[in-house]
Amino acid sequence: MLKTLQDLLTKLKQLVTWTYLDNPAKTMIEGISFSSKEIKQNFLFVCISGYRHDGHDYVNEAIHNGAVAIVAERPIEARVPVIYCKDTKQALAELAHAFYDYPSTRLRLHGVTGTNGKTTTTALAHQLFGHIGMSAGLIGTLGITYCGQKFGTPNTTPDPLTINRHLHAMVEDGVTDCLMEVSSQAIAESRIAELQFETTSFLNLSHDHLDYHGTMVTYAYTKAKLFAQLRDSGCGIVNADDSHHALMLSMAPSVADSFLFSRHSTTANLIGYQKDEQFMLQLGDEEAQSPLPFYEDYNLDNTLCAISIVLHTGIPLAEILPHLKKLTLPSGRLERVTGINQSVYIDYGHTPDAIKQVVTSLTARYPRVLVLLSAAGERDRMKRSNMMEVVVASGADVILTVHDPRHEHPRHILDDLAAGSSVELVQFAEREPAIRFFCDQMADYDCGVIFGKGHDRVERIGDEAVPFDEPELVRRFLQLPKLP
Numbered sequence: 373m374l375k376t377l378q379d380l381l382t383k384l385k386q387l388v389t390w391t392y393l394d395n396p397a398k399t400m401i402e403g404i405s406f407s408s409k410e411i412k413q414n415f416l417f418v419c420i421s422g423y424r425h426d427g428h429d430y431v432n433e434a435i436h437n438g439a440v441a442i443v444a445e446r447p448i449e450a451r452v453p454v455i456y457c458k459d460t461k462q463a464l465a466e467l468a469h470a471f472y473d474y475p476s477t478r479l480r481l482h483g484v485t486g487t488n489g490k491t492t493t494t495a496l497a498h499q500l501f502g503h504i505g506m507s508a509g510l511i512g513t514l515g516i517t518y519c520g521q522k523f524g525t526p527n528t529t530p531d532p533l534t535i536n537r538h539l540h541a542m543v544e545d546g547v548t549d550c551l552m553e554v555s556s557q558a559i560a561e562s563r564i565a566e567l568q569f570e571t572t573s574f575l576n577l578s579h580d581h582l583d584y585h586g587t588m589v590t591y592a593y594t595k596a597k598l599f600a601q602l603r604d605s606g607c608g609i610v611n612a613d614d615s616h617h618a619l620m621l622s623m624a625p626s627v628a629d630s631f632l633f634s635r636h637s638t639t640a641n642l643i644g645y646q647k648d649e650q651f652m653l654q655l656g657d658e659e660a661q662s663p664l665p666f667y668e669d670y671n672l673d674n675t676l677c678a679i680s681i682v683l684h685t686g687i688p689l690a691e692i693l694p695h696l697k698k699l700t701l702p703s704g705r706l707e708r709v710t711g712i713n714q715s716v717y718i719d720y721g722h723t724p725d726a727i728k729q730v731v732t733s734l735t736a737r738y739p740r741v742l743v744l745l746s747a748a749g750e751r752d753r754m755k756r757s758n759m760m761e762v763v764v765a766s767g768a769d770v771i772l773t774v775h776d777p778r779h780e781h782p783r784h785i786l787d788d789l790a791a792g793s794s795v796e797l798v799q800f801a802e803r804e805p806a807i808r809f810f811c812d813q814m815a816d817y818d819c820g821v822i823f824g825k826g827h828d829r830v831e832r833i834g835d836e837a838v839p840f841d842e843p844e845l846v847r848r849f850l851q852l853p854k855l856p
């Protein structure tokens with residue numbers, strides 16, 4: 373990509389002032405970065421003030437590496453032009469969208485938000501598009517996927533340069549639809565600013581990330597802002613069974629369409645529920661049924677949302693129907709450990725509602741369920757005791773441990789979890805011995821579930837990321853003789 377500095381500056385909506393500009397119409401910008409380490413010759417450096425560092429402190433390094441202009445939000449000394457904006461995170465999103473030729477306007481972008489189920493829903497919609505023969509892309513926790521290529525990302529919703537670079541490549545490769553997980557942090561940090569969505573979907577809202585958003589009201593309002601980025605011709609898709617759905621739709625442009633899916637409401641546009649191992653569907657006057665893709669009600673919510681997204685692109689329900697039975701859950705989402713006789717599941721549940729949904733569905737299917745419950749270090753403390761409470765309420769037996777303690781003391785995490793129970797519990801400050809003990813107990817249970825890590829294959833301890841293969845550990849420990 374190549375743009376003149378002038379081209380890009382005219383796209384900045386919150387431009388305040390600049391120091392001097394040396395013929396911006398002739399200054400060619402070959403790339404943009406917010407990391408001084410990644411700046412190359414003829415790049416534009418955008419200073420972002422982060423949690424650990426402040427990009428404004430790295431301007432000299434950026435210039436040394438080839439930056440020909442700087443975008444900043446506080447006064448800096450530099451021997452290249454400095455462009456001042458009110459908010460450099462917003463500016464970064466504006467620049468990224470313009471630099472990559474507004475790629476969100478050149479395909480159908482489908483944003484999915486909600487406390488739980490984003491990865492699952494986007495993966496299910498991606499599978500449906502694939503089965504139908506359409507070329508779709510996917511951006512989310514499990515990485516970026518399109519046209520047989522896969523790229524890793526550190527975030528659920530990446531930074532705006534990464535998003536727009538891949539959307540541009542998708543357009544070039546003929547991708548028509550892109551599914552994108554949208555986290556509330558990404559909305560708050562303007563990572564998705566400027567993107568135009570063909571559909572925005574809302575799954576549910578429950579306790580999470582209150583360390584970041586402070587209150588549930590702010591958390592809900594932040595998520596709802598996604599709906600303000602719908603195209604006029606777009607559609608806001610919401611789960612009518614979650615009371616926050618009206619807030620989401622209230623933020624959509626008045627000319628945009630709305631579409632409600634539900635397992636309970638009789639007035640929703642798409643209704644789906646399970647009956648005798650069948651998935652019963654009703655779309656207006658049209659009734660249909662398919663073998664049940666999943667037993668869990670929450671996964672039927674995710675499926676209904678995925679169907680709603682595909683329906684919006686003009687694909688009829690009859691064309692979607694034969695593919696529902698082929699759907700599979702993404703890695704680490706109620707994933708049954710293979711190669712063993714016992715029913716042991718690995719699940720990424722890390723919110724009270726996710727854990728409640730999973731444990732409720734397992735206790736309904738299996739008489740004796742054993743839960744290995746854990747919480748991560750340096751993440752929302754307030755939810756830990758609630759996570760414990762929902763397991764206690766389910767009647768399942770529970771062992772406690774931690775995952776990804778980072779710099780937090782495991783004792784601290786365990787105490788927070790244990791506060792949700794009135795009885796003494798078996799607790800392990802390290803995860804591997806906890807899994808060993810859990811496996812030793814499995815002979816007395818019909819089913820076991822290990823919460824926390826899901827697809828993740830590293831443990832974050834201090835500043836280290838240590839390889840950690842949970843399914844492999846389960847297989848190994850279940851084959852060993854029981855500990856004395």
Ligand SMILES: CC(=O)N[C@H]1[C@@H](OP(=O)(O)OP(=O)(O)OC[C@H]2O[C@@H](n3ccc(=O)[nH]c3=O)[C@H](O)[C@@H]2O)O[C@H](CO)[C@@H](O)[C@@H]1O[C@H](C)C(=O)N[C@@H](C)C(=O)N[C@H](CCC(=O)O)C(=O)O
Nearest residue numbers: 406407408420422423424425427430527528529531555557
């Ligand atoms: C807490 C948080 O949001 N951190 C994000 C943030 O990192 P940071 O604030 O630590 O960045 P920093 O290291 O302080 O650096 C600040 C600036 O200085 C620059 N810098 C720094 C050093 C240097 O030598 N030169 C230089 O230019 C950096 O490039 C950066 O622009 O900016 C990074 C780049 O965009 C993000 O990758 C990173 O997300 C981390 C990985 C993260 O985990 N974020 C969480 C909160 C998050 O976003 N989670 C949601 C999912 C939630 C869910 O669904 O459950 C998500 O969307 O992933």
Ligand SMILES: Nc1ncnc2c1ncn2[C@@H]1O[C@H](COP(=O)(O)OP(=O)(O)OP(=O)(O)O)[C@@H](O)[C@H]1O
Nearest residue numbers: 487488489490491492513670705719720721726729
């Ligand atoms: N619709 C749902 N409602 C409640 N819980 C759900 C739902 N879908 C999935 N879950 C639970 O949440 C866990 C994470 O699912 P998923 O990765 O799809 O959600 P997510 O919103 O992408 O989470 P994250 O943003 O943290 O990656 C699952 O392993 C399951 O425990």
